Amino acid sequence: MNGSGAQVRGVQQVRDPQDVLVRARGLQVHFPVRSTGLRRRRTGAVRAVDGVDLDVRRGEVLGLVGESGCGKSTLGNALLRLVEPTGGSVEFDGTDVTALDRRALRALRRRAVMVFQDPYASLDPRLTVGQTIAEPLQVHGLHPGAAARAARVAQLLELVGVDPAAASRYPHEFSGGQRQRVGIARALAGEPDFVVCDEAIASLDVSVQAQVLNLLRSLQRRLGLTLLFVSHDLAAVRHLSDRIAVMYLGRVVEVADAAELSRSPQHPYTQALLSAVPLPSPELERARERIVLTGDVPSAARVPSGCRFRTRCRHAFAPCPEVDPALQDVGGGHTAACHLHGVVGLEDPRAVRT
């Protein structure tokens, strides 16, 4: 252990914090904006992901939070090369995934997978649940032979808490929570190392969300998965994650240990975001100080100069429109991209409790 602040919690094993499975550097995904009419000239770009540096450590759950349009889903897709990055690099286990040929990309597809938000939309209604789960096994040539595949399907269903006898049934016969379990079983079929869960619990009711959160946590621990949990639900992210990254308008603006982030957010956006999360306690709700942001998130096609949060930031001052702040260490491996850090004599942003 090199003592640089790896958080060891509960039953989890000691990990080397430098053991990075997925590394993004300067990652960009820009979508062209074209003029209307015949020529459709390129007139600008939606900067969905706009210069993201992010490390996902082997065996951790990294939460990725942000509001709609912040680019968190696009980032998750870009890490798996489900959308093509327009700049920067993504390394998966030491290999640059932006340069892979088709064959190598297929190998990546087995090791790095996605669990989608809507299990109904992501499961083929004409395939039985068993066929759906067997598909990746066939594609990757795993467990060859019908009998071996069926056995593996049964094992996977059991793993996610669905009766293996249900393999012959169709998605519409399942409840939302059961369908999401099937989606997870399919994702795990090829024994991946890295799983991106993109709003995987967003369409489920509270009581069912808890079942799926518990399942994800136990699978991650039992199988040693590395998980990127993308969600707008901060409490769920906090519950599941070891570390949390916060995105705003295409950029990661803060990364910290999960408990540390919810206790002591350092970026003014994270502070506002946390303070806006309704807490299920009338007592806490009355006592808290809520930072209500004014205005809307600017369009990703017109990102403000300098700090992209400055148009809504209550602390904005001289350097903010001029200089784009980089992520910097604010102590103990906690990083934030804000000019308030490193400027002496200003109001301490740490003073806010949410």
Next chain:
Amino acid sequence: MTDPVTDPVTGPAHGGGTVLDVRDLRVRVDTARGTADIVNGLSYSVAAGETVAVVGESGSGKSVSVLALLGLLPGHARVSGTAAFRGRDLLAMSEAELRTVRGNGIGMVFQDPMTSLNPVLTVGRQLTEGLLAHGRAGGRKAARARAAELLADVGLPDPRGALDRYPHELSGGMRQRVVIAIALSGDPALLIADEATTALDVTVQAQILELVAGLQRERGTGVVWITHDLGVVAGTADRVLVMYGGRCVEDGSVDDVFEAPAHPYTRGLLGALPALHDEDGADGAPAERPDLVAIGGTPPPPTDLPPGCVFWPRCPVRGDERCATEQPPLVPVRGSGPVPHRAATFYGERLQQTEVGA
């Protein structure tokens, strides 16, 4: 024409008293799979200036219960009971009378602003339409001026400019503000918000919740807030009604229901929520988080409700035979204030003595 602005001497525009009084509301629908009992004997009242939250998961009947009040259910739905709005029964009104009440006495805000707004009409047109139809503005010009005022009230930047814009040109939060402005244009005594902030981001939700609370203080509007989000309830409601399987399983003041929940379902919902903040462990570091206490199973279909307690098949308490065969009535449980705290369970007082999630 009454002035909707609050008079500091006489108090809120809508005075005191009960705005809405719902008694034994029932909604049944005949389906191919049999008769669906969607709402089964719901009773509650809303006082002026008060927020009553109706909480429940999908399929609990919470949305249908308000659509029934407003006469917005399809014709084959059988609605019974009474719903007195300022003393007059909504369920006995003709369609013409209801149309006057909707948008004039009762404002409505639904989850998705795009389905409430007409995509081919400008915001100004949609706002003035209601004002002119209900005779709340002299002419087009006056209506336009009033519409701009309303948009300013709901915190829309550049309200005059917004009048000439189409819904798709606005963000989700802005659209929902427009819907709220339309709902408020009739200066309603009652605002019904059905998952009104569910589709919005938390920071925008915070803006909208603050906006509604402010308008409510100013005008004394009664609010029925329908949501699945217990956090929103804790922050906005005075009283809470928890629905499951079309029934009210628990009601009371927001403090009683959150601090001493009595029904196993309410307790289950609260236990299933992940906490945002951590409790400190013995060494000062955050304690290891236990698994969430999920409620097993899924809600019963409305065509096949259990004969006894609706929650019995999923209930972790599972008392005795009685629960399976006898419907527990809504009875008083331990509460702290003037608002009665009630729960439809045989085990309420006993459960209240233990911690949620224990």
